[in-house]
Amino acid sequence: MVTTSKEGVDYEEASSFHRDGAILLKGVLTEDWVSLLADGLDECFAEPDGMSSALVSSSSELRIDQFPAARSQKLRNFICESPLPSLIGSIIQGPVRFYMDQMFYKPAGEMMPTPWHQDTSYYNVEGHDLIRAWVSPDVVPRAASLEIVKGSHLWNVTYRPLAGRDPDLSEEEHEARIAMVEEFGVYERPGEDFSYNNAIMDKSLPETPNIEASRGSFDILGWDFEPGDVILFHGNVLHAAQGDVELSYPRRSHAIMYAGPNIRYIKRPGQIIPDPIALTKLKPQTGQSLAEFGDIFPLLWDASS
Numbered sequence: 001m002v003t004t005s006k007e008g009v010d011y012e013e014a015s016s017f018h019r020d021g022a023i024l025l026k027g028v029l030t031e032d033w034v035s036l037l038a039d040g041l042d043e044c045f046a047e048p049d050g051m052s053s054a055l056v057s058s059s060s061e062l063r064i065d066q067f068p069a070a071r072s073q074k075l076r077n078f079i080c081e082s083p084l085p086s087l088i089g090s091i092i093q094g095p096v097r098f099y100m101d102q103m104f105y106k107p108a109g110e111m112m113p114t115p116w117h118q119d120t121s122y123y124n125v126e127g128h129d130l131i132r133a134w135v136s137p138d139v140v141p142r143a144a145s146l147e148i149v150k151g152s153h154l155w156n157v158t159y160r161p162l163a164g165r166d167p168d169l170s171e172e173e174h175e176a177r178i179a180m181v182e183e184f185g186v187y188e189r190p191g192e193d194f195s196y197n198n199a200i201m202d203k204s205l206p207e208t209p210n211i212e213a214s215r216g217s218f219d220i221l222g223w224d225f226e227p228g229d230v231i232l233f234h235g236n237v238l239h240a241a242q243g244d245v246e247l248s249y250p251r252r253s254h255a256i257m258y259a260g261p262n263i264r265y266i267k268r269p270g271q272i273i274p275d276p277i278a279l280t281k282l283k284p285q286t287g288q289s290l291a292e293f294g295d296i297f298p299l300l301w302d303a304s305s
C-alpha cells in the first residue's frame, strides 16, 4: 500500500518523458487520493450533463464527459491538491496551470477501443508544455490501458482530429454518412450541448495515420496500470487504448490537462472541444498566453510552491 505520495520525478524519469513522450509513474498516489478520484468519477457518471457524449457499438460503449471537474468538487480537489501538479512541474521545470479535464468511462464487459489520435489539435492551444495526467482507480491491464507511439510528440506535425464534419459533404450526404455508421459501426450518441461531429473538419491538416493497421511498424509503448499509478503524456503524442479484453468491472479514467508557460491560445478552424464558457466571454486572441486568463486556468504549482 502506498502511504505517502511522490511529489516530483527524478532526472531519469524526466529524461524518459522528454525522449518517449510519456511515462508511467508507479504507485505515486495514496489510497486516499485514489478513493477521492473513484468517488468523483462515480458521481459524474451517475449524473451526465449536456457535455456527456458516447461512442457506441453493438457490444461496447465509451462515455466521454468534457470538463467533469466543473461539476465535481471531488475532482477539482484531486486536480488541484493531489501531487499531480508538482509531478508535472518537476518535468517541465516551470509553473503549472490547469487547462481542462475529461472522463473516459468504459462499462464492464467488452472494452470499446479508443482510436489513435493526438490531443493538441482538438483544443485551441499550442505549445510543448501540455501534459496529460491519465489516472484510473481501477486495475487496467495493458490490453485496455493507454498506449503511445514512442517519440511521436517530436514528429512536429499536427494531425487532423478524427471527428468533425467534412465540409465537402452536403447536408444530405453528411446525414446519410451518419445514418450508415449508426447501422453498421461505431457511432456517436451526442450530448445535448456537445457532439464531436458538430465541428467542421480542417482538411488542411494531414490525416492521422492508421497506427492500428500496421502496429508492427511503430514503436508502441504501453503498461499494465494499477490504482495509485499515473501515466503522464505529452499533448502531441499519438495515443490510443485497445479493446481486446473483457473486464468484469468498469474502466473509469480521468484525463487531466496541465499547461506550462509556453502554452498559447490559438484559434483553430477545426477546433473540436469548446473553450471554457468563461474564456469565450473574454474573446481570447491567437498568441495570448494562458497566464493572461489566470482565473480560468489557475496556477497550481510553481518552483516556489
Ligand SMILES: O=C(O)CCC(=O)C(=O)O
Binding pocket: 104, 114, 119, 132, 134, 239, 240, 241, 253, 255
Ligand atoms: O482513456 C482512454 O481510453 C483514452 C484517453 C485519451 O484519449 C486521452 O486521455 O486523451
